[in-house]
Amino acid sequence: DDRQGDAFGLTGFGDHFIHWVPLTDDTTALAHAPPFLNPKRLPRWFSQGTSIGKALRECRKLMIQREEGDRLIILLSDGYSFDLSNGEDERLARTFRDDRITVHAVHIGPGSPPDPLVNMTARTGGEVFAAGDPEGLSAVFRQIDAMQKTRMIKVSAETMDHFKPFAEAALYCMASVLLASFGLRYIPW
Numbered sequence: 001d002d003r004q005g006d007a008f009g010l011t012g013f014g015d016h017f018i019h020w021v022p023l024t025d026d027t028t029a030l031a032h033a034p035p036f037l038n039p040k041r042l043p044r045w046f047s048q049g050t051s052i053g054k055a056l057r058e059c060r061k062l063m064i065q066r067e068e069g070d071r072l073i074i075l076l077s078d079g080y081s082f083d084l085s086n087g088e089d090e091r092l093a094r095t096f097r098d099d100r101i102t103v104h105a106v107h108i109g110p111g112s113p114p115d116p117l118v119n120m121t122a123r124t125g126g127e128v129f130a131a132g133d134p135e136g137l138s139a140v141f142r143q144i145d146a147m148q149k150t151r152m153i154k155v156s157a158e159t160m161d162h163f164k165p166f167a168e169a170a171l172y173c174m175a176s177v178l179l180a181s182f183g184l185r186y187i188p189w
Contacts, residue, residue, distance in 0.1 A: 007069070009062065012037040013055035014047030023062065052117075053083035053092055056103070064099055071101040072126075074140060078109030081116070089116035093123035102126045104140050 010021035010033050020037060021029045039047050056073065063071045073096075084092070096103055104126040107113040113128045121128050129136030 009059075010037075011055055011059050012042075013051060014039070014042065015049045015051055016046050017051070017055040017058050018046075019058070019062065023066070050077065050081045051083050052077055052081035053088055056092060056096075060096065060099060060101060063101055071099070072144060073101060073103045075103060075105040075117075075121075076108060076131075077105065077117070078107070080109070080114055084114075084116035084120065089120040090123065093120045096120075096124045102143075104129070104143075106131055106137070 007023055007025045008021070008030060009019065009023045010030055011017055011019050020033055035041070052075065056075070059073055063073075093103075101124060103121050103124045105113065105117050105121050105128045107117070107128050108131040118128050127136070127139070129140070
């Protein structure tokens with residue numbers, strides 16, 4: 001509730017990715033997402049590894065569609081990813097910096113974050129924070145508060161009730177069963 005007015009999206013990733021919450025300013029969408037993205041509930045094929053680079057590239061594609069506003073990604077990960085090795089972290093950071101996208105990371109694994117994650121966040125103007133570091137997370141939110149807001153176009157689902165043919169079919173079936181039941185059983189009067 002403290003983030004009212006902020007626009008955000010949520011992308012879950014493992015070996016694959018899914019844009020679970022598209023860019024929105026509806027904070028309830030983010031609040032209801034965690035049970036669905038629990039790694040224990042995801043299909044086995046979805047989370048056999050970690051492809052941070054792939055997920056970040058797909059997030060970038062969504063973000064560059066917005067011409068207005070500042071762009072920020074907060075990555076929650078243990079930081080280990082095979083697709084950030086061999087200089088790929090530097091190439092990815094260069095692309096993000098050119099597109100004015102800052103990447104912060106919250107490291108949820110044991111020990112210190114891996115070098116590719118630290119390099120990528122630092123080169124985009126972000127930082128890596130430990131999951132139990134409230135000071136670091138406060139710094140991220142201060143940066144978010146200072147960002148230029150994007151213009152959100154309100155799009156809502158159009159309510160379309162298409163129940164009439166189904167209701168008519170159900171009534172027809174019920175009437176048929178009722179009429180047939182009179183002829184198929186003994187009625188003493």
